[in-house]
Amino acid sequence: MGCPIEDDKGDELILAYGANTLTPQQHIDIELHLGTCANCRERAEAQRAVWTALDTWQPTEVTPDFDERLFRRIANEGQNAWWRQLSPVNWPWRSTLPVAVACSALIAAFLLKNPALGPEVQTHQPKLQIEQVEHALDDMDMLKQLSIESAPDKANPSEKI
């Protein structure tokens, strides 16, 4: 058998040797090689140390109420989030947020469409000119001649305003 380190699958072979998953023939072959190859022996021993450590490790026993306590802690973390602490009241955000968005849109649209409620805008309406009143009276005088909606005898079309 050639040196497994020089082979592409050398690491896999040594790992399998440490895990005792090699076939009997492969096991014999690699043990013969380890007797002559210091590098491979060193790797195999390191691998064996890992397996030994894993065999001796005792996992901490999980308490029966572990899941319950874990979920409670997750819930508490959510409640104590910084953005929740900013709000004095525990708002039901999921239901109020859509309403808030809709109200904001309405207010924005209202202000956009009624700029007079925003910054004060002065609209300069031209003041009524007294000449306009005179012209209107002239027009009324002419129109009065028609008097088609009034009884001719009651209205006096000839009389000027």
Place this chain on the structure above:
Amino acid sequence: MRLSWSVVASAVLLMFVASVPANPKPAKQHAEKPSKNSKTPIDEFMRMSPEERQKALNRLPPEQRSRLQERLRRFNQLPSEQQQTLRNMYDRLNQLPPQRQQAVRRSMNQFSKQTPDRRQAMRQELRGMAPLEPQDREARMASPEFREKFSEKEQGIIRDMADLVPPR
């Protein structure tokens, strides 16, 4: 999902509000239905405070000022129904394009120069046209009877002044 619906609803609301005119101007009165609340310069003048009115009048020479005050007094003494009729016709006149307004004013001037009986005949014709739809008025003015009854000049006067006559 609920949030996305709210965004859609907000967008729809926004579009609805945006579609409403900003400063809803009173819709221009359609020629067929003049406003009962017409706003002539005379009405505007009468709504001014006494001080403002006096200030405006003081801009006129004394003689012209007293003549105008007298005309205003006479207008205000007209029966309210007649005042409203005149306001309606004034509105209709002012809603016409400027060139048409000039034509109507010319015709009214011509009208005043006609003899009383011809004026009365034209008034009567206009009164008869008042309840007619525009196409019926046209038909009437194209009728042989109309053409026979009125001279070409009178026909022109009636045609122009018919624009001021509100349908009843």
